[in-house]
Amino acid sequence: MKRQLTLEYAFEFGALEPYYSAVARGVALASVCEQCGYAAFPARILCPKCASSYVKWKPLLGRAQIVHRTTGAKHEFALVRFDGADTQTVVRLHTIPPHASHGWLIVPRDDLIGLWLGAAASDAGKED
Amino acid sequence: MDPVVVAGGAMTPFNRRKDGSSWRDWARNTFVAALADADLERQDIDVLIVASESDFFTLQLNPASVLADDLALFGKPVMRVEGGGASGHLAVQAATMQVLSGQADRVAVVGVEALASHLPGATVSKLYGLxxxxxxxxxxxxxxxxxxxxxxxxxxxxxxxxxxxxxxxxxxxxxxxxxxxxxxxxxxxxxxxxxxxxxxxxxxxxxxxxxxSDGAACIILGRGSGLPDAARDRARLxxxxxxxxxxxxxxxxxxxxxxxxxxxxxxxxxxxxxxxxxxxxxxxxxxxxxxxxxxxxxxxxxxxxxxxxxxxxxxxxxxxxxxxxxxxxxxxxxxxxxxxxxxxxxxxxxxxxxxxxxxxxxxxxxxxxxxxxxxxxxxxxxxxxx
Missing domain, CATH: 3.40.47.10 (Thiolase/Chalcone synthase)
Structure with a gap:
């Protein structure tokens, strides 16, 4: 017997809305702890280092150093470190040459709000 | 920590099942086999703990309720434990704590998943991405x-x-x-x-x-004093x-x-x-x-x-x-x-x-x-x- 279920979700991001709005524009918005100074990207509501709730938003340049990269079933991914962030981040790669050492956050190339890294600064998002 | 005995257990083959059997059959069969291995009867089980990772794989929410019913266990504390890949082991640990706390003398843990037989592999992979x-x-x-x-x-x-x-x-x-x-x-x-x-x-x-893989496994945990002779002298947690x-x-x-x-x-x-x-x-x-x-x-x-x-x-x-x-x-x-x-x-x-x-x-x-x-x-x- 076959059975099909189609589900369509409507997401709200709550306290993380500023982060997702920025990513949708290709802008890297980190959260910086006012207690210990730890900068997290992707952003967090509580500091991952000291658990303080006193965090503020801080735009990053959007440039990231590629640490490791691999190719999944269909796409390429990498573990990168964005300039100005204390955390590393997993991103999707878009037309990054095989031996490139860095890339730039770009506007997502699909209808989800994920972190994509492109080759050129000119492709990077701009803060309004 | 006072020892908890692994009184009995059983498992199905782990494979891609295309024999017309269902995850509910696998769960039931391992439970029955584990009872036999422990020389226990169904009514000896005080608590049922079910482990399964995702309702998406079977299109059955609240699987613990269904399985308790399938196993003809009624009036018992029944719960489901989920921790991704650790679901089965965390369920065993939950069962251990039930026995150690004195809430139960004999707890059955049934772990089951239909990973290979209900959905295409690419779909399962997509779900795992979440x-x-x-x-x-x-x-x-x-x-x-x-x-x-x-x-x-x-x-x-x-x-x-x-x-x-x-x-x-x-x-x-x-x-x-x-x-x-x-x-x-x-x-x-x-x-x-x-x-x-x-x-x-x-x-x-x-x-x-x-x-x-598809499959199921069941173990029964208990205290030595609450177990039959055949099961008492077995491995201890x-x-x-x-x-x-x-x-x-x-x-x-x-x-x-x-x-x-x-x-x-x-x-x-x-x-x-x-x-x-x-x-x-x-x-x-x-x-x-x-x-x-x-x-x-x-x-x-x-x-x-x-x-x-x-x-x-x-x-x-x-x-x-x-x-x-x-x-x-x-x-x-x-x-x-x-x-x-x-x-x-x-x-x-x-x-x-x-x-x-x-x-x-x-x-x-x-x-x-x-x-x-x-x-x-x-x-x-x-x-x-x-």
Missing amino acids: SFDAWTDGMIGIDSTALYALSAMAFQARTGANENDFAAVAVRNRDNARLNEFAHLPLASSVDEVLSSPIIAAPYHRLDCSPL VGIGAANDRVRLGERSDPGHFGSKRIAAGRALAGAGWAHTDIDIAEVYDSYSGAQLQAIEGLGLSADVIADERAGRFDAQGDLPINLSGGLLGQGAPVGATGVAQVLAIARQLEGRYWGRTPSRTPLRGLVDTHGGIATLCAVSILEAP
């Missing part, structure tokens, strides 16, 4: 193998492990599985064959990856521990290190009153070949896991035989059942009645390691021989 952080990892469409691959690369960079080391694990585990009648992928293979199989996400080739890590790989100080396994193992060993060096057999979570080496390192079972791997320490004839069942790579991995089956395997090894490959020396103290995510939820339990 099992890390769905709001970050899930938003970029990364799959499980690619995430594990990034972690493995960090491990390789630090330890000098290479693809040959990973492939050797896959070869050995599947060779161990050849003696396991329940195994999904018993296989005589070579390192060259593993490295020649298609790349899924570098450095992982297809044969470095564990399969999607003497330590349990669990710990979580940061869900996003990039937030870990070393993305290649399974740090929370050390915490979980420390808690379990403290409960048992033992040291890492006291362990003489283990079943660890080898979702990927490299992950087995990461697990051994994270658990603190080896000071130089690559050197020990190359020296054969983890072979059946070695000092610390690991995954003689075949592990996830060879035995298979129906997620909710995996941890339950790992505990069953170690219990049977310690009792001298394991059905598959056995070590050259009779083990006395065993360790079981299971995790969810990328070693994000870690469960470790310690068992001792009767």
Whole structure:
């Protein structure tokens, strides 16, 4: 017997809305702890280092150093470190040459709000 | 911690099931078989704990209610435990706590998953992409193998492990599985064959990856005084521990290190009153070949896991035989059942009645390691021989 279920979700991001709005524009918005100074990207509501709730938003340049990269079933991914962030981040790669050492956050190339890294600064998002 | 006895257990074959049977049949059959192994009756069970990872795989929400009903257990405390890949083991730990607290004398743990038979593999892979952080990892469409691959690369960079080391694990585990009648992928293979199989996400080739499996496993835990003679003198659970890590790989100080396994193992060993060096057999979570080496390192079972791997320490004839069942790579991995089956395997090894490959020396103290995510939820339990 076959059975099909189609589900369509409507997401709200709550306290993380500023982060997702920025990513949708290709802008890297980190959260910086006012207690210990730890900068997290992707952003967090509580500091991952000291658990303080006193965090503020801080735009990053959007440039990231590629640490490791691999190719999944269909796409390429990498573990990168964005300039100005204390955390590393997993991103999707878009037309990054095989031996490139860095890339730039770009506007997502699909209808989800994920972190994509492109080759050129000119492709990077701009803060309004 | 007073010992809790593994009174009995059973498992189905782990495979891709196309015989018309259902996950509800597998759960029921293992429960009945476990009861028989423990020489207990249905009415002797005080609590039922069900482990399954995702309702998406069966299109059945609240599976514990349905299975309790299928098993004709009524008026009992019934619960479902979920912790990703660690679901089955966490369910065993929940059952252990039920017995230790005195809430129950005999607890049945049924782990079940239909990973291979209801949905296409590509769909299952897509769902697994939502099992890390769905709001970050899930938003970029990364799959499980690619995430594990990034972690493995960090491990390789630090330890000098290479693809040959990973492939050797896959070869050995599947060779161990050849003696396991329940195994999904018993296989005589070579390192060259593993490295020649298609790349899924570098450095992982297809044969470095564990399969999607269907199956179920059940164990029954109890206190010695509440068990029949046949079940009383069986392996004992003497330590349990669990710990979580940061869900996003990039937030870990070393993305290649399974740090929370050390915490979980420390808690379990403290409960048992033992040291890492006291362990003489283990079943660890080898979702990927490299992950087995990461697990051994994270658990603190080896000071130089690559050197020990190359020296054969983890072979059946070695000092610390690991995954003689075949592990996830060879035995298979129906997620909710995996941890339950790992505990069953170690219990049977310690009792001298394991059905598959056995070590050259009779083990006395065993360790079981299971995790969810990328070693994000870690469960470790310690068992001792009767």
